Amino acid sequence: NTSDYYSSQSQPPGTSRHIPQTIIVGVRKGGTRALLEMLDIHPNIVVAATEVHFFDWDENYIKGTEWYRNLMPFSYKNQITIEKTPGYFTSLHAPKRIHDMNSSVKLLIILRDPTERVISDYTQVYYNRLESHKPVQRFEDIVIKNGVLNTKYKAIQRSLYDVHMERWLKYFNMNQIHIVDGNTLIKTPLKELQKVERFLNLPPRIVSSNFYFNQTKGFYCIRSDGKERCLHESKGRPHPVVNGTVLEQLYSYFREHNRSFYKMVNQSFNWH
Numbered sequence: 001n002t003s004d005y006y007s008s009q010s011q012p013p014g015t016s017r018h019i020p021q022t023i024i025v026g027v028r029k030g031g032t033r034a035l036l037e038m039l040d041i042h043p044n045i046v047v048a049a050t051e052v053h054f055f056d057w058d059e060n061y062i063k064g065t066e067w068y069r070n071l072m073p074f075s076y077k078n079q080i081t082i083e084k085t086p087g088y089f090t091s092l093h094a095p096k097r098i099h100d101m102n103s104s105v106k107l108l109i110i111l112r113d114p115t116e117r118v119i120s121d122y123t124q125v126y127y128n129r130l131e132s133h134k135p136v137q138r139f140e141d142i143v144i145k146n147g148v149l150n151t152k153y154k155a156i157q158r159s160l161y162d163v164h165m166e167r168w169l170k171y172f173n174m175n176q177i178h179i180v181d182g183n184t185l186i187k188t189p190l191k192e193l194q195k196v197e198r199f200l201n202l203p204p205r206i207v208s209s210n211f212y213f214n215q216t217k218g219f220y221c222i223r224s225d226g227k228e229r230c231l232h233e234s235k236g237r238p239h240p241v242v243n244g245t246v247l248e249q250l251y252s253y254f255r256e257h258n259r260s261f262y263k264m265v266n267q268s269f270n271w272h
């Protein structure tokens with residue numbers, strides 16, 4: 001339904017644009033695109049096609065809520081609008097700004113093993129730099145400086161889920177927040193999506209035949225409205241093989257943060 005919206009800017013009778021009732025706030029490289037595209041299968045969900053960066057970029061935020069609403073797709077009364085911008089999760093301003101707009105909004109956060117997320121983040125930047133002919137560095141050379149873990153590295157900072165979560169919990173109650181397990185979404189997407197349907201109080205409409213495993217891609221792809229599609233080739237890229245000692249250093253750095261996060265959200269994950 002997203003592509004329909006972009007091909008015809010005309011407004012179908014009985015529809016209008018709404019500010020999102022649900023926002024996927026992150027985390028970057030957690031599987032945010034997969035989550036959004038898979039939720040788009042649901043007939044009661046419409047999604048914003050692009051990352052809007054309304055709450056995290058000041059130059060957009062000053063344009064106001066009407067600007068934001070006008071970027072949303074047309075929807076019927078029984079549909080909910082979802083936007084995703086992964087940068088919100090680590091943004092200092094996003095929690096307050098979202099709360100100011102709609103204090104009863106529902107938030108979706110998709111997280112994966114923090115070390116895996118760092119490697120995925122690195123891989124994305126690595127390919128972006130290659131494409132723009134900028135020099136690239138080995139993962140180990142960025143992560144280890146003078147023999148110790150470079151905890152200032154942005155990708156490591158973004159994986160401190162407890163630090164970021166604390167800011168969200170200042171404004172939102174846990175019953176407004178649903179955490180999607182990004183590792184599970186990769187392996188058994190239906191299971192995670194059914195939990196989201198329940199969280200959003202939607203009738204169960206996403207079914208197993210909406211997914212098929214694509215051997216070449218190595219990931220699940222989507223079958224919906226008689227069409228089959230996989231995510232863009234930038235999603236699900238092979239990761240570098242990382243030195244075992246460096247991996248251990250990352251695991252042990254995140255261990256305490258993970259524990260504190262599990263306590264904060266009263267939920268555990270199988271992270272290293």
Ligand code: A3P
Pocket residue numbers: 027028029030031032033034086119120121123185186219220221231234235236237
């Ligand atoms: P990798 O490319 O490192 O494997 P985001 O959309 O937030 O940037 O997240 C990208 C990640 O989504 C990918 O990271 C990939 O692991 C994950 N993902 C989950 N389900 C996927 C799917 N069905 N197809 C492709 N990638 C998927």
